[in-house]
Amino acid sequence: MRLRNVPTTALGAPAPAIEGATTWLNSRPLTTADLHGHVVAYDFWTYTCVNWLRTLPYLRAWADRYRRHGLIVIGVHTPEFVFEHELDNVRDAVRSERVDYPVAVDNDYAVWDAFDNHYWPALYLADARGVIRHHQFGEGGYEEAERVIGQLLDEAGGRDLPRGVVDVDPKGVEVAADWRHLESPETYLGAARGERLVSAQEGRELRLNQWRLAGEWTIRSDAVSLDVGEGTIAYRFHARDVNLVLAATRGETPFRVLLDGRAPGASSGADCDDEGHGVVSKSRLYQLIRQRDSIDEHTFEITFAMPGVAAYVFTFG
DSSP: OSSSSSOOOOOTTTTTOTTOEEEEEESOOOOOOOTTTTTEEEEEETOHHHHHTTTTTHHHHHHHHHHHGEEEEEEEEOOSSSGGGGGHHHHHHHHTOOOSSSSEEEETTTHHHTTTOOEEEEEEEEOTTTEEEEEEEEEEOOHHHHHHHHHHHHHTTTTOOOHHHHHHHHGGSSOOOGGGOOOOOOEEEEETOOOOOOGGOOOOOOOTTTTEEEEEEEESSSSSEEEEEEEEEEEEESSSSEEEEESSSSOOOOEEEEEETBBGGBBOOSOOOTTTTEESSSSSEEEEEEOSSOOOOOEEEEEEESSSSEEEEEEEE
């Protein structure tokens, strides 16, 4: 779960106005008056956040199941990385992730600040009077949130409400993490928040959750950028999945993934083939490893054949 400090809108407080959004997708701009009388789910997200991606099957299902009963789901897209401010990237994510409910693009952080929010993802449920009655930060709490949605719709006079909770069937990166075997934390690569980087000159084997660069990389505050020639990032991890947020800076950049020095084979992720070959063509999260048998400690390597890519953060599942 990505976060910025701690405080947030208190339960029992009025839901702040959302008129500060810079753009709306899938909807005309919605106002406080438009939302009056509706139960509203405000979902704060940023499209590269794996924690949000793993909540998305539930948001889609709730929007579909309860729309005709008076629920409005609003995705508040508040960007973390510079490329997430680009509207075309957000539009592409909305399309590729099948987000069909209204999206408030919050590039100026006006809605985020109005809610005093500090988390990606964050879910706030407001009743038909516009009062915040429930919140959930990070993954999980799905059954409780859906029960609250049903309760608030019932209070608002909803009829023939569905019983029970939704049954979702997530695929790919949307599958919940294997928490029992997850021993590697989210790891930022830029200087501002990077940690556990081992110098190539140290010349020793990586220990768990250490990482190393090879090649001519520029370490920026928010990312590492390959500007000249070929470059490699290696990471020693223990998890089912390895994901990496990558940005294309000069068009398409080919890469090769290795697991303990060999092609990943059946452990390849959705964004590379069994031989580990893939291409960075868009600025987004790439799933590079998904172990399908036993989950052990391994060394992951990704080599970019040419410059034109920036790497921001590893996440694991």
